[in-house]
Amino acid sequence: MAICPIKAIVIAILSALAHIQIVQSRIHSSSDHLHQALIRKSSIMLEPYIHQLNNLKIVLASSSPRRSQLLKSIGLKFEVIPSNFDESSVSVSKFKNYGDFVSELAYKKAMEVSDRLREENIDVDLIIGADTIVAINEMVLGKPKDEEEAKEFLTKLSGNTHSVLTGVAILSKGRNSRFSNQTEVTFSKLTPEVIAAYIKTGEPLDKAGAYGIQGKGGSLIEKVSGDPFNVVGFPLSAFCTHLIQDVLPHDNLKHVLNN
Ligand SMILES: *[C@@H]1O[C@H](CO)[C@@H](O)[C@H](O)[C@H]1NC(C)=O
Numbered sequence: 318m319a320i321c322p323i324k325a326i327v328i329a330i331l332s333a334l335a336h337i338q339i340v341q342s343r344i345h346s347s348s349d350h351l352h353q354a355l356i357r358k359s360s361i362m363l364e365p366y367i368h369q370l371n372n373l374k375i376v377l378a379s380s381s382p383r384r385s386q387l388l389k390s391i392g393l394k395f396e397v398i399p400s401n402f403d404e405s406s407v408s409v410s411k412f413k414n415y416g417d418f419v420s421e422l423a424y425k426k427a428m429e430v431s432d433r434l435r436e437e438n439i440d441v442d443l444i445i446g447a448d449t450i451v452a453i454n455e456m457v458l459g460k461p462k463d464e465e466e467a468k469e470f471l472t473k474l475s476g477n478t479h480s481v482l483t484g485v486a487i488l489s490k491g492r493n494s495r496f497s498n499q500t501e502v503t504f505s506k507l508t509p510e511v512i513a514a515y516i517k518t519g520e521p522l523d524k525a526g527a528y529g530i531q532g533k534g535g536s537l538i539e540k541v542s543g544d545p546f547n548v549v550g551f552p553l554s555a556f557c558t559h560l561i562q563d564v565l566p567h568d569n570l571k572h573v574l575n576n
Pocket of ligand 1: 499500552555
């Protein structure tokens with residue numbers, strides 16, 4: 318008995334839809350795997366020190382969930398105490414470059430937490446401060462204050478290359494470390510429709526430069542030159558290097574570490 322043509326068409330459409338769903342779920346899980354693989358790969362640098370580091374009381378002076386996640390991915394155990402430092406009290410014009418500016422912000426954020434803990438007689442070993450800015454054509458873009466400003470930022474970034482700078486400060490009982498790391502990011506040309514759709518997701522509003530590379534914003538980016546984790550909000554490689562070379566060997570913690 319022949320299947321009537323309409324039934325055949327319906328069956329064809331249904332099986333095509335089922336196929337699309339399977340492909341979508343494969344794409345989804347493979348990007349999860351990619352994410353997991355990136356995270357696993359990044360946990361190796363501190364491996365020889367992780368046992369000693371985990372004997373220390375470490376504080377992350379930042380409320381960014383991305384930073385927490387990245388630092389956890391390298392095996393660090395820490396407590397989050399967001400800084401109350403007012404970033405608008407530091408003017409970029411006083412610095413000779415953006416790197417100095419953003420590492421000063423990171424330092425001030427960490428110092429505010431350090432002062433507060435000292436007042437409360439709470440003893441910690443390391444305090445990590447960080448701040449990320451986006452710089453394009455002599456302009457610094459922080460977090461957009463509303464959707465209108467997010468649109469302005471994304472329009473500036475569209476079709477251009479900008480710099481992402483993260484400043485990091487590591488305060489310890491011995492030697493402190495502060496540095497910045499820079500990554501160049503090139504955006505595709507974005508139509509007003511794409512910008513509007515992206516803003517509607519809500520993702521741009523809590524992020525410097527009004528985008529997140531690790532989220533839906535990933536598809537807006539054509540090219541990254543430098544540490545991609547820096548664009549997420551924390552330069553893992555440079556952090557590990559500075560921690561191992563600048564802080565650990567000169568810290569009063571040394572005797573603690575050797576116990
Ligand atoms: C960023 O960090 C990486 C890894 O430590 C380093 O090789 C690179 O030179 C740094 N880049 C800048 C611009 O600071």
